[in-house]
Amino acid sequence: MNFFRLFFLIFSLLIAVACNMEADNSEEQPELTVIIEENDDIDNFATQTESIMPDDENSKIDNSTIKQEITLDNALLKKADNGDAEAQFKIGRIYDSKSDYPKAAEWYQKAAEQWHTNAQNSLGVIYANGNGVEQNYKKAFEWYLIAAELGNTNAQYNLGNMYYSGNEVEQNHQKASEWYLKAAELGNVNAQYNLGNMYYIGEGVKQNYKKAAKWYSKAAKQEYADAQYILGNMYYNGEGVKQNNKTAHKWYSKAAKHGNKDAIKKVNELKG
Numbered sequence: 218m219n220f221f222r223l224f225f226l227i228f229s230l231l232i233a234v235a236c237n238m239e240a241d242n243s244e245e246q247p248e249l250t251v252i253i254e255e256n257d258d259i260d261n262f263a264t265q266t267e268s269i270m271p272d273d274e275n276s277k278i279d280n281s282t283i284k285q286e287i288t289l290d291n292a293l294l295k296k297a298d299n300g301d302a303e304a305q306f307k308i309g310r311i312y313d314s315k316s317d318y319p320k321a322a323e324w325y326q327k328a329a330e331q332w333h334t335n336a337q338n339s340l341g342v343i344y345a346n347g348n349g350v351e352q353n354y355k356k357a358f359e360w361y362l363i364a365a366e367l368g369n370t371n372a373q374y375n376l377g378n379m380y381y382s383g384n385e386v387e388q389n390h391q392k393a394s395e396w397y398l399k400a401a402e403l404g405n406v407n408a409q410y411n412l413g414n415m416y417y418i419g420e421g422v423k424q425n426y427k428k429a430a431k432w433y434s435k436a437a438k439q440e441y442a443d444a445q446y447i448l449g450n451m452y453y454n455g456e457g458v459k460q461n462n463k464t465a466h467k468w469y470s471k472a473a474k475h476g477n478k479d480a481i482k483k484v485n486e487l488k489g
Contacts, residue, residue, distance in 0.1 A: 297324070302331040309339060318349025337364035340371040345375070345384075347354035354385035356483065365396065365429060374408045381411075381421075390421030409436040410444050417447070426457025437468060442475035449483060462487060 239417035289311045296304035308325035322343045328336030341360035344353045358379055364372035380389045395413050400408035413432035416425045430451050436444035449468035452461050466487045472480035 227376060231246070232372050259360075261404075279375070289307040297327070300331070302328040302336070305331075306333050306336040306339070313343075318343060322349040330365070334367045334369035334372065337361075337377065341372065343374060347451075353380070358385045365399070368403070368406040370400040370403045370408065373397075374405050374411075375405075377408065377411065390415070392421075394421035400412075401435070404439075406436050406439040406441050406460040409433075409439070410441050413444060413447070426451065432459035435470070440471075440475070442472045442477050442480075445469075445472035445475070446477050446480045446483075449480065 265309070289308060291367035293304050293308060295307050305324050306330035309321045309328065312318070312324060313321035324341065325336045325340040325343060329340045337360045341357045342348075343350055344356075344360065345357035346352070348467050354386045358376070361372045361376045361379065365376045373396050377400065378384075379386055380396060381393035382388065387438040393411065397412045397415070401412045409432045413429045413436060416429035416432065418424065422428075430448065433448045433451070435445045439446045445468045449465045449472060450456070452458055452468065454460070458464075466484065469480045469483040469487070472486050
């Protein structure tokens, strides 16, 4: 996407929402401190792992997210009112964490208009989920695309999910894999895991156990429990890697520490 098309897309979005996002923030606000998860702007509506993954609620992602303490006080509000995009984004995060989605959307919008890519992605999530605004996959896609083209890895991952699921766009697993790859190469653990799944199954890409093992390994090293479990299976079965029970046991053990029940069973089997 060239610069002019990107500019036209965001300009069109701003016109479409300008009439709905007016707010008066001149009143003093009570001080509020919250802990924000720095890696939680992920839209996980696309689940593509059922054919190879255990049905285990305890084996879900462990993202090792960075936590940040943010205080909503008059100093932060003053910065935001003066047009500081980062302050506007932080206020949006605070309201988002308190489930005050209309206010979150309002502040994300302000920051997104200033090309703050995290705010653009967060606004996309708001529209995709219909939190505080009418659910609108088209607007979600547009905000994801803007942020993704500017290098935001969560937006790239979310865009991959939309292509995978076929929400608003025509379902296209190849395009999904392309966006996952962009995010995965920049270290996005969710994208690394999904890309591993696609290579393992042969969905959107040619089946390749070696490449699957490569991406599962990257996600596993970021403490993604499901990737650790599958990587253990691959070493146990010799899929894409040299068969090695010791290495399989290592990855099963790591996944087991995160509560993966299937991994716990495998650890016990290998002990016996």
